Amino acid sequence: MTPTRDSPAPPGEGGGAAAQLLPMRASLEFDDFYAANVRVITGQIFAYTGDRAEAEDLVAEAFCRALARWRKVREYENPTAWVRRVAWNLATSHLRRRGVVQRFLNRQRETHEKAPDGDRVDLMRALAGIGEHHRKAVILRYMAGLTVAEIAEQEGVAEATVRSWLTRGKAALAGRLTVQDEMEQR
């Protein structure tokens, strides 16, 4: 099965003349870009932070920053990657700032949101229980559909490091899902 991919770059990307577009057109372009990407990225950040409202706020802030410098961002080779990176940086900084894993786990236990059902709950809980780097790598690989090289570039680490994060993350995830299965079968 093909992993989920972010949408391609917005219309007008890469054209020098595009910078001369009228503000209204640029605004509409941004709106299209926003509509095409916001749910995908918010879903990834939600999986990472475990808090839907928080994810929505973080991604909204990332898009605010993109809009504030849209004429520049739209010329990038991959504006989606830029926004995704900003959102992940905000989320990482936010999680560490607030006490990291323990708060995350507590929030999972105390959540009042409508929760996903069945296997999705298991996956959400299992993600909450693995390390930050591992969780990030797994989500970027299997939800965002990034390659190891792309994750390495986003995170500023060697590809070998990403491979080790993925290997350990998948093993930890599998271990947690297995334990949950066994507990449910008893």
Place this chain on the structure above:
Amino acid sequence: MSTPDESLFEEAFAEFAHAAELMVDPVDSAVIHGRVRRRRTTKGALAAALAALIVAVPAVWWLQESNGQEVDPRPAEETTDETSTAETSPAEGGTGTGAVPQGQESDVEDPALPTFGDLVGAEIDLPSFGSVYDSSCPTAPARPSDGTPDPESGQWFPDVDAGPVRLLKVVHTTLEDGGPVRAVALFGCTPSEQTIRQAVVVAGDGDGGWEVTEEIAVGDSGFALWDIAPAATAGVLLLVPEQEPTGRYLEIELDYEVFRYRTREELADVTADAYLWGVTDLAVSVEKTANGDGTWTAAVTVANDGGHESQAIQLAMCASESLGTDGPETVPECNGEIQGVAVLEPLVPGDSTTMEWTLTPEPFDDWNGDEQAGGLYFSVWMRPVAYSVDGFVFDPDGENDYDDTSIIVDDMPTS
């Protein structure tokens, strides 16, 4: 532990991704446009803030014209919580008058002026923080608690059990040219995640207690009143960031405005002229260097990256359980509570101070599960000590107030 087949992961996550996308409810793009527009347009924020104030405080003094712009240099001396020569407490037989006619407050002669300590625990009727908050922020009467954490003892947050309405600051200043010295108090309450503040003039009620004689401003979502400071000439300055800085998900750079209140005058926007001593961008960074002997050096640098002198700076730190630390201050374990470890001297613009800790991780096999999965963390928070002096204390850029470094398995020597 075995790793399951790759296709199982892809399948499970594809379904999970789809479900997550359906669960989230992003704001409309119009909201993004609106936020960006607001950040760019300070004039709009000023109009909104003034409109909110006029609704919140329908008093005659708002309707008067300002006497014009005035440069506000920093005050000559700090006077926070000090009793000025003009003040006398009720216990000392102060001459405050008990019955002050509404709207005639500035005509009171030599009222008793409270200090910070006088108002903590005292019973006083305050303006409402907003009718929806009356049950969680009782004001009729309020019994204000001390809302300033003690940085010297490592407190980062105020004692939330001490009472919902908190006293944050008291400054003494004249509120009109040639007028008597008044006491302006800043109170706060946190009914949910965000704090609301109000500034009022307080004087002795002539019967040993205290009363509000002028309502200056009650903050709300459109007017995030943060701090007060005496104007250098006459009046009290209000520092109003574009958003309430506490209780937000995001730590971002905030624009701000400074207004001056004088009795019987409209609020004047003095952002361009007011002294901004204490309003500056402080930043903290952590650099990790391997020592080659199984230890690392973490250099913590606090810098004043802004354009004004800072006030004192509080530093908080924590480290993972399996990470030994040795340095100028004892670093507590990360247990969910932020704990101050040091108070640093103020920094002038462009100045910085660096401290070093030696990090010594325990052998990898001794790390707990979370540490093995996520690494060992050395985290640092920093902020100026709010409400610690008469002048403003504010760091408009929260993006660089936290940093950390980590040691992960890849850093550890293989045996």
